[in-house]
Amino acid sequence: MTGSGGAIVIGGGLGGLWATLTLANAGFPVQLFSLFEVRRSHSVCAQGGINAVLDTKGQHDSVRQHIIDTIKGGEYLANQPPIKSMCESAPGLIRTFDRMGVTFSRTAEGLLDQRLFGGVKNKRTCFAGASTGQQLLYGVDQQVRRLESLGQVTKHEWWEFLELLKDEAGNCRGILAMGLNSLEVRAFPAEVVVLATGGFGQIYAPNTTTSTNCTGAAASRCYRQGARFANAEFFQFHPTTMIGRDKTRLMSEAARGEGGRIWVPRTPDDRRAPKSIPEAERLYILEEMFPSYGNTVARDEASRAIWRVTRQMGLGLRGTDRVYLDLTHLDRSFVATRLGAILDIYRKFAGVDPLDEPMEIFPAAHYPMGGLWVDFERDANGGMVSESPRNHATSIPGLYACGECDYAYHGANRLGANSLLSASFSGRVAGASAACYLRGLGSDRPRLRQHDIDSLIARQESLNQHMMRSDGPESPFQIHRELGELMTAKVGVVRANPELEVALEELRELDARLDRIRLGDAKQWANQSLSFARQLRDMLQLAMVVTQSALARDECRGAHYKPEFKLAIPEGKFPGDPEFEDYRARWQANNARWLKTTIAEHRPDGPKIDFEPVDTSLYPPVNPRDYR
Amino acid sequence: MTPAQDTAADGSASQDDSLSVEAIHLRIRRQDRPDSPAYWQDFRLPYEADHNVVSALLALRSNPVTTSGQRVEPVAWERNCMEEVCGSCAMLINGVPRPACSALVDQLEQPIVLAPLPKFPVVRDLVVDRSRIDTGFQHVKAWIDIDGAWDTHEGAPRISPRQWSDNYLYSRCMSCGCCMAACPQFGPHANFIGPAPLAQVRLMNSHPTGRYDKTERLHAIMGEGGLSDCGNAQNCVRVCPKAIPLTTAIGELGRETTLQALKDLFG
Ligand SMILES: Cc1cc2nc3c(=O)[nH]c(=O)nc-3n(C[C@H](O)[C@H](O)[C@H](O)COP(=O)(O)OP(=O)(O)OC[C@H]3O[C@@H](n4cnc5c(N)ncnc54)[C@H](O)[C@@H]3O)c2cc1C
Ligand code: SF4
Numbered sequence: 001m002t003g004s005g006g007a008i009v010i011g012g013g014l015g016g017l018w019a020t021l022t023l024a025n026a027g028f029p030v031q032l033f034s035l036f037e038v039r040r041s042h043s044v045c046a047q048g049g050i051n052a053v054l055d056t057k058g059q060h061d062s063v064r065q066h067i068i069d070t071i072k073g074g075e076y077l078a079n080q081p082p083i084k085s086m087c088e089s090a091p092g093l094i095r096t097f098d099r100m101g102v103t104f105s106r107t108a109e110g111l112l113d114q115r116l117f118g119g120v121k122n123k124r125t126c127f128a129g130a131s132t133g134q135q136l137l138y139g140v141d142q143q144v145r146r147l148e149s150l151g152q153v154t155k156h157e158w159w160e161f162l163e164l165l166k167d168e169a170g171n172c173r174g175i176l177a178m179g180l181n182s183l184e185v186r187a188f189p190a191e192v193v194v195l196a197t198g199g200f201g202q203i204y205a206p207n208t209t210t211s212t213n214c215t216g217a218a219a220s221r222c223y224r225q226g227a228r229f230a231n232a233e234f235f236q237f238h239p240t241t242m243i244g245r246d247k248t249r250l251m252s253e254a255a256r257g258e259g260g261r262i263w264v265p266r267t268p269d270d271r272r273a274p275k276s277i278p279e280a281e282r283l284y285i286l287e288e289m290f291p292s293y294g295n296t297v298a299r300d301e302a303s304r305a306i307w308r309v310t311r312q313m314g315l316g317l318r319g320t321d322r323v324y325l326d327l328t329h330l331d332r333s334f335v336a337t338r339l340g341a342i343l344d345i346y347r348k349f350a351g352v353d354p355l356d357e358p359m360e361i362f363p364a365a366h367y368p369m370g371g372l373w374v375d376f377e378r379d380a381n382g383g384m385v386s387e388s389p390r391n392h393a394t395s396i397p398g399l400y401a402c403g404e405c406d407y408a409y410h411g412a413n414r415l416g417a418n419s420l421l422s423a424s425f426s427g428r429v430a431g432a433s434a435a436c437y438l439r440g441l442g443s444d445r446p447r448l449r450q451h452d453i454d455s456l457i458a459r460q461e462s463l464n465q466h467m468m469r470s471d472g473p474e475s476p477f478q479i480h481r482e483l484g485e486l487m488t489a490k491v492g493v494v495r496a497n498p499e500l501e502v503a504l505e506e507l508r509e510l511d512a513r514l515d516r517i518r519l520g521d522a523k524q525w526a527n528q529s530l531s532f533a534r535q536l537r538d539m540l541q542l543a544m545v546v547t548q549s550a551l552a553r554d555e556c557r558g559a560h561y562k563p564e565f566k567l568a569i570p571e572g573k574f575p576g577d578p579e580f581e582d583y584r585a586r587w588q589a590n591n592a593r594w595l596k597t598t599i600a601e602h603r604p605d606g607p608k609i610d611f612e613p614v615d616t617s618l619y620p621p622v623n624p625r626d627y628r
Numbered sequence: 629m630t631p632a633q634d635t636a637a638d639g640s641a642s643q644d645d646s647l648s649v650e651a652i653h654l655r656i657r658r659q660d661r662p663d664s665p666a667y668w669q670d671f672r673l674p675y676e677a678d679h680n681v682v683s684a685l686l687a688l689r690s691n692p693v694t695t696s697g698q699r700v701e702p703v704a705w706e707r708n709c710m711e712e713v714c715g716s717c718a719m720l721i722n723g724v725p726r727p728a729c730s731a732l733v734d735q736l737e738q739p740i741v742l743a744p745l746p747k748f749p750v751v752r753d754l755v756v757d758r759s760r761i762d763t764g765f766q767h768v769k770a771w772i773d774i775d776g777a778w779d780t781h782e783g784a785p786r787i788s789p790r791q792w793s794d795n796y797l798y799s800r801c802m803s804c805g806c807c808m809a810a811c812p813q814f815g816p817h818a819n820f821i822g823p824a825p826l827a828q829v830r831l832m833n834s835h836p837t838g839r840y841d842k843t844e845r846l847h848a849i850m851g852e853g854g855l856s857d858c859g860n861a862q863n864c865v866r867v868c869p870k871a872i873p874l875t876t877a878i879g880e881l882g883r884e885t886t887l888q889a890l891k892d893l894f895g
Contacts, residue, residue: 039714042708092779096774096779099783101784101831101832103799105792108789129800131800142771143777244710246680246710247710351734428777475691477689520701
C-alpha cells in the first residue's frame with residue numbers, strides 16, 4: 001500500500017480519524033501518520049462538550065439558531081455556507097458517534113443529555129461526563145482500529161510529516177516523513193493528502209491550554225510550500241485557566257455553564273479568605289458587565305473583562321492576573337457528577353478542592369480560529385455541496401486540510417463546544433472531498449521523478465546532520481520560552497500596533513538565534529531534541545504570520561482586539577435610538593472595510609498579507625453583536 | 629559515549645546525598661537504544677513548589693548536567709496533554725507506575741527515581757513501546773461493529789443513567805499501561821493480554837449493540853493468554869490513575885466466560 005493510488009492522512013486527532021474513516025469507507029486505502037499513537041492526540045483534552053441541535057430540552061432550539069449563533073459568535077468573519085452545512089450535519093454526527101459507543105451522558109429516560117455552554121441561550125451541548133473529547137476520539141479510534149484489522153488503513157505512528165511532494169504541475173503527490181525513532185527520512189507517494197495536524201497554541205507556551213502536539217509546525221511547512229494561511233491573527237484566549245510550569249490547564253467553560261460565578265473582592269489587594277468576604281463586597285465581573293448573559297458570555301468578552309478588572313482596575317487577586325471562579329454555592333453532588341473530571345484536574349494539579357474553595361483562574365491562549373485557507377463549493381440552498389472536490393481543498397491541488405489546522409468555521413471567535421464539531425465535520429467533509437478528487441483523477445498524471453525525491457531526502461537528512469552537530473551558544477528550549485513570553489505579552493488578549501512592530505522585530509531575532517543553537521544530542525535514534533528544534537523553526541514562521549496579520553487588521557473583531565480602533569456601543573442606548581443607529585452605521589462602515597478574510601502567503605522576506613471577501617449570503621451583518 | 633557511572637545499576641545512591649531543601653533531586657534510568665545497557669544519572673534542579681515530574685523534566689532539558697558536572701543529552705520521555713488524559717507520560721516514579729504530569733514533586737520523596745514503565749520494551753530513556761496494548765485491543769475487537777461512519781438517521785438504543793455511569797468508568801481508560809506494568813502476569817515472559825484490554829471487553833459487551841459480538845469477544849479471552857492467566861494479584865486496580873474497577877471487570881468476565889463455556893458445550 002505504500003505505492004501511489006491511495007490517500008495519506010496526517011494527524012490522528014478527531015479531524016484526521018474522521019477523514020480516515022470517510023476515505024476508507026469510500027473504498028480508498030489510507031495511510032495514517034501521527035507523531036505518536038493516535039489516541040494520545042490533543043483532542044482528548046476537550047472536556048466540555050460538542051454542539052448539536054437535538055431540541056430535547058423544551059427550548060424550541062433550532063438548527064437555524066445554531067447557525068446564527070455560530071455566525072454572530074464569529075462576528076461574521078466565517079463564510080456562511082460551511083457553517084450552515086456543519087450545523088445541519090451536527091445531529092447526524094452525534095447519532096453516528098452514539099452508534100460507535102461513545103459514552104454520552106444520559107437523561108433519566110436514557111436519551112442523550114444536553115447542557116448549556118458559553119455564548120448561547122439554549123441547551124445544545126452533548127457531553128460525555130467531563131471528558132467529551134477523549135470519548136469522541138476513542139469512538140473514531142476504535143473504528144479506525146477495526147478498519148486497520150481489515151487491512152483498509154495502515155498506521156504510521158511515530159512518523160513526522162516534514163514536507164509535501166509535488167509533481168511538475170504543482171500537485172501534491174505525497175509526503176516526506178521522518179521516523180521519530182530511526183530518524184529515517186522516507187518518501188510516501190500518494191495521490192491526495194489530508195492534513196489534520198491540529199492547532200498552534202504552543203507558540204504561546206506555557207501560557208496555553210493546548211498539548212505538546214499543537215505546534216502548528218506541519219501547517220507552517222505547508223504554508224512555506226505555498227499553501228495560503230487565513231485569519232492567523234484570531235486566537236481565542238480561554239478566560240478560565242490555571243497556570244502551571246509545564247502548561248496552563250483549562251477549567252472548562254462548563255464550570256460557568258453549570259452555574260460557576262466569576263468574581264474578585266471589590267477592594268484591591270483584599271487578603272481575606274474568599275469565603276469570609278460578604279456578597280456585597282464582591283464584584284461579580286461578568287454578571288455586572290453583561291447582565292443578560294452573565295457568566296455564560298462568550299469567551300473573548302470574558303477574557304477581556306477579566307483583563308480589564310485585573311490590569312486596568314488593579315483588582316486581580318493579591319495583585320496578580322487571577323480572579324475567582326466560584327462553585328462553592330452550588331449543590332456538591334450536582335457539581336461532582338456534572339463536572340467530576342475537571343474538578344479532579346484542579347484538585348490534582350493545584351492541590352485544592354474547588355468544592356471547598358473558589359478556584360483561581362486567568363485567561364490563556366486556547367484556540368486558533370485561523371489556519372490553512374480552504375475552499376468550499378456553495379450549493380443552491382446556501383450550504384456546501386455535499387460531494388465536491390473543492391470543499392476543504394487548500395490552495396495546493398491535492399492537499400486538503402481539516403480540524404483545528406484549517407480556518408473555516410469560527411470566524412473571529414469560536415463558540416464553546418463548536419470545535420469538536422468542526423473537527424469531526426470537517427474531517428468527514430475533507431475525507432469525502434479527497435475521495436471525489438481521487439475519483440476525478442485521470443490516468444495520465446506526470447510521474448514523480450525518483451531523482452527529485454532522492455535530492456529532497458538528501459536535503460532533509462543534511463539538515464538533520466547539521467542540527468545534530470550544531471555547537472552554538474543558544475538553546476532551542478530557551479528560544480521557545482522566549483517565543484511564548486513574547487507572544488503572550490505583545491500578541492495576546494489586547495494588541496497595539498507599536499508593540500506588534502516590536503514583536504515582529506523580536507521574532508526575527510529569535511529566528512536568527514535559532515541558527516546558532518547547540519542541539520546537545522547527536523544520537524541517531526529517538527532524538528526528541530532534533531524534532532523539537534525543527535518544529536521550532538516552523539513555529540517562529542507561524543508566529544510571524546500571526547503577528548503580521550494582527551498588524552494588518554486595524555479594528556476590533558472577536559478575539560482580535562486593538563483598543564485604539566474600538567467602536568464602543570453607546571452605553572444605555574438600544575436599537576432605534578439615534579445614538580445606537582449612528583453606532584450601527586459606523587459599525588457597517590467598519591465592516592465594509594474589514595469584514596474580510598486575512599490571507600497570508602509566504603514570501604522570502606516575510607508573509608505577504610491580502611484580504612478576500614467573506615460569503616455572508618445567509619445572514620448578512622445588520623446587527624452588531626451585543627452581549628449586554 | 630560510555631554510560632555515566634553516577635550511581636550503581638540498581639539506582640541506589642553511591643555518593644553524597646546531602647541535598648539542600650532548595651533542590652529537586654532526580655535520579656533517572658537511562659538507555660540509549662533498545663538493545664543497549666541501561667545506566668543511571670543524577671540531576672539537581674532549583675526547587676519550585678509547583679513542579680510536577682513533567683515540568684521538572686522540561687526544566688531539566690534546557691540544561692542537562694548531572695550532579696557530577698557532566699553535560700549529557702536531554703532525557704527522552706513522552707508527554708502530550710499534561711492533564712492526565714492522553715496516557716503518554718506514564719513511567720515508574722519511586723517504584724510506582726503512574727503518569728508523570730500529575731506526580732507533584734512536593735508530594736514525592738527525594739531523590740525522585742524515574743525509570744521507564746516496566747514490562748514494555750524500552751525505546752530510549754523513559755520512552756517505551758506500548759504497542760502490545762493495541763494488539764490486545766485488536767485481539768478482543770474493542771470496537772462496536774457499525775455499518776459505516778455515516779448517519780443512519782437513528783442513534784444507538786437508549787442507555788439508562790445507571791448503566792451509563794458503570795460504562796463510563798471503563799471508557800476513561802487512557803491506555804497508559806500502568807496496570808499492565810504492575811501486573812505480575814503481564815510482560816515479555818508471558819502471553820497474558822493484561823487488564824486494560826480485558827476491561828474493554830467488559831465495556832464493549834455491555835453496549836446495547838456492542839453486545840451482538842459478545843460471544844466473539846469472550847472467546848477471544850478464553851484461550852491462551854486470556855482471562856484465566858490473571859493471577860488475581862490485584863495490583864492493576866491499585867495503580868490505575870483513573871480508578872477503573874479492573875478487578876470488578878475481571879470478576880464479571882470470569883462469570884461470563886464460565887457461562888459461555890457451558891453454552892459452547894451444550895449449545
Ligand atoms: C484544554 C482544551 C479543551 C477543549 N475543550 C473543548 C470542548 O469542550 N469542546 C470543543 O468543541 N472543543 C474543545 N477544544 C478544542 C478541540 O479539542 C480541538 O480543536 C480539536 O480536538 C482539534 O482536533 P484536531 O483533530 O484538529 O487536532 P489534534 O487532536 O490536535 O490532533 C493533531 C494530530 O496531528 C498529528 N500531528 C501533528 N503534527 C504532525 C506532523 N508533523 N506529522 C505527523 N502527525 C502530526 C498529531 O500526532 C495528532 O494526531 C478544547 C481544546 C483544549 C486545548
Ligand atoms: S486501565 Fe487504568 S492503568 Fe490500565 S491502561 Fe487504562 S487507565 Fe491506565
